[in-house]
Amino acid sequence: MLRTHTCGELNIKNIGETIKLSGWIQKSRDLGGMTFIDIRDRYGITQLVFNMETNSGLCGKARKLGREFVISVSGKVKERSNKNKKIPTGEIEIIVEKFDILNKSKIPPFTIEDETDGGEELRMKYRYLDLRRNPVRKNLELRHKMALEVRKYLDSQKFIEIETPVLIKSTPEGARDFVVPSRMNPGQFYALPQSPQTFKQLLMIGGYDRYYQIVKCFRDEDLRADRQPEFTQIDCEMAFVEQNDVLNTFEKMIKHLFKVVKNIELDDFIRISYNTAMKFYGSDKPDIRFDMKFVELNDVTQGKGFKVFDDAELVVGINASECADYSRKQLDKLTDFVRKPQVGANGLIYVKYNLDGTFKSSVDKFFNEGDLKKWAEKFDAKPGDLLLILAGEKEKTQKALCELRLEMGNKLDLRDTNKFCPLWITDFPLLEWNEESKRYHAMHHPFTSPKKEDIDMLSTDPGNVRANAYDIVINGIEIGGGSIRIHDRELQKEMFTALGFTEEEAQAQFGFLMNAFEYGAPPHGGIAFGFDRLVALFGGSDSIRDYIAFPKNNAGRDVMIDSPSTISAEQLKELKLKITE
């Protein structure tokens, strides 16, 4: 037996007991006649004491132990004279009688401390050492707890977890697939799933009623920061439901998670349409921790000779409350911000509603006090407020103002990481035009159902068809999305036609699903959550990588195991493949 207890559990009740602990040496202090060593495991830290006077042999040996050595110690639990109230074991220490070195350690390439001196790359190469640090361990423990609570909740709601296959079929719709050559079927490939979408729909057709799975999915995309080629979804589907049934079920799940994991009771989530979200926040994932809604000004800005406004499809602004005292320099900085290519505005118009009730704007030449007052009324502005206005092509201007709104939220400390404001966005467009391929693409995926009342527009005005599709957004982050699916063969066919599939292509790719629709497919719908991102949100971080045990870097590489890597000529030959360069 290598231990009787863990390093996190001994306390005042164990005084006098003879115990055995195993763990890593966190630190060691020699104080003249005494040596104190902190021994660490997953559960905590316990103080070991060696006395030069009473046992100089053992103490001498202990002084040679280095950081991260693995030892096993036997001794007696003693009350400490100098108690540490900060840790659960802080009232006791171990008078060591005997120890064994279970394994030595070289000096680690970075310190195994909460704040480490190791850079990202070094820590990733030695991820097994990085994993020893408390913050990383806590992240993975959080992930475990959340997965377990998701399962408990869904099980209580009669969902059953069903594993869908990983070796599936490549489809041209959506992102790029990872493929797997089949040795037994030369020239043919499996694909790794981007999601279990079609399988969960088949499970509904198969009568499973409520399905879920916490499942790895794969996407061969050019990686941006914080994208991983493999990621984890909480994937769910329900039969015999309408949109509100899905929303209610999963709103409860998120509330359950906040309650048990963070002890936060959330109010009912607000639900707004995509169009409303765009109009008031310029985004389909608005951060509603703060208000600062968009106000459109077209009707009060036209015809005064200011060409920027007169030519603009949209004149729209936000009210930065109590910022009328912004300096020239601060305003210039904001102008620089909106002009950045990733924001994309041409310029920024401001109106200061001074505390004395006067107005000062960057367009005083064109607009008098009376005009500006009218604007201020639209914003419900008070003296002391600052109006920030953009103008131009509608979508571009909304997007730019969204960025400015978030920037102002940051500047004004309105984006508290301990506050959580979820909402549902509904009624997404069914299709979006793709300039490159010159055809419509499915905004969500090709199985999303159009709203009944919009079906007629599928052939006449596809761009304006709304879908029974919804996203759940928390603090400006999309954590999940789903839809009510098509369950009718004819409508699915129509959808594929709208997406530019020939009948043959549709049949070759999704024939099995369309055939399944012929045998009594029930109405159904579902949702998928990005589990990595959900955990990161709960952990208070932007980086999903911190919540994955063995993440890949931005080039899709695992630098610890050095993968991907070349394979042998024999393997290639067996697969009947040749590398072309």
Add this chain to the structure above:
Amino acid sequence: MLRTHTCGELNIKNIGETIKLSGWIQKSRDLGGMTFIDIRDRYGITQLVFNMETNSGLCGKARKLGREFVISVSGKVKERSNKNKKIPTGEIEIIVEKFDILNKSKIPPFTIEDETDGGEELRMKYRYLDLRRNPVRKNLELRHKMALEVRKYLDSQKFIEIETPVLIKSTPEGARDFVVPSRMNPGQFYALPQSPQTFKQLLMIGGYDRYYQIVKCFRDEDLRADRQPEFTQIDCEMAFVEQNDVLNTFEKMIKHLFKVVKNIELDDFIRISYNTAMKFYGSDKPDIRFDMKFVELNDVTQGKGFKVFDDAELVVGINASECADYSRKQLDKLTDFVRKPQVGANGLIYVKYNLDGTFKSSVDKFFNEGDLKKWAEKFDAKPGDLLLILAGEKEKTQKALCELRLEMGNKLDLRDTNKFCPLWITDFPLLEWNEESKRYHAMHHPFTSPKKEDIDMLSTDPGNVRANAYDIVINGIEIGGGSIRIHDRELQKEMFTALGFTEEEAQAQFGFLMNAFEYGAPPHGGIAFGFDRLVALFGGSDSIRDYIAFPKNNAGRDVMIDSPSTISAEQLKELKLKITE
């Protein structure tokens, strides 16, 4: 809202309520003035009633509904006059007031009944219909329940579930890997994991102490019956443990499963060494639902002029209790059985211990009553027993007698599928000689530790080194196996040398693990269970395919989605790959 209740929950308490149900039409009976329709969902079946007299329009419409149509009905719950005690809803029926057809159905290609008329291939092609059948649904519900109970148990034991990567690195040890070309790193490949072995060891080095994962693994093998290219493991690892800690922990898990899933209280599992298992059962996965242990007879059979025995490395037999009355024909059949190529014996010697105390054997020419009596004593045989004896080269003979023992177990109805007899097999050989590659291979895997007392033999007598490795076997089926791992860099190096790796090869393939051993690797060990097989065992079936939602056939194909399949020329070009034939 598409339903107020499911088809499995209405009973006598709901009488008089107006309810709404949705589901599939299981069957329909016209009885003159009445039509009865059974509506089915995942939760059960409810009887609907339509009356030609009181509502001929509705009843007429109902009579046109076909099998597997999906309908939604509103009506009143009424007590049945003719109750069906076999189903929970059998005391009530629904007087239908209104119904909608949610979807029509073509006539299914096979009957959606417990006993279907559909063959395996047809059912796999239409798996979404096969999934509607009760036996299949029960299998998947069992799988869900078992996964959940495994998680609950391991969580209670402080195991944390950690996801390990799916896109990893190809290694030449073990079975063949599936590989995934990396578009971003042309000419390089990821591999899909055959198990998360090295990652779970790194998690122990990272201090996670107790890890588990229910995880998909992959093996590109020529498929035999009941092998799947992707399969699911319950993968576990513990730090600071010795072999008995692992065995005790997982014995409790299996007991927990039997208790909560099947309400069976299992006794403590017996533990025997590999050598003992081979000696008494000729197998490392003995079925101990029945005794019939091997008895070795070399010492009492030699030197009587019977060349078959005199030349044999091993003379060994079993006692088929109360079978002395076997006829000539029955004995000939057994001889034919042992001579089958897959059994491989040359012949069978029998000794009948007749009820009158006399002996009759197939070797009476060489052995007299006194000799045979001595044999019978060795078997603890009683009058009425039949001794069945094989002779020849040791391993081959053990294997053949193992098959004969199982065959006799079947004939004598000793292999009750409702009886579960688990045991641990320990002390496996570390290495096994491979004739093809002319080198030793790891019997378990290259990370398994040799027994301390056998380490010295690694260089002198590698074939006889025993490992700290163990399997768990139930009813002759190996459901899991594991080992205490090497945690010392030097020993791991020695192991790779014994396996014929050059230092460079070992470093290139497993350098990250050996390097990790240098930074304080704790003693650790673990186990992995074949989850598909475990569920099949609990379900009382030999076929794992019945417990997988979307299995592949023996050629590794998913016949429903028709995968694997060809990919586009553009995809190949992006991957910089060419198919060579």
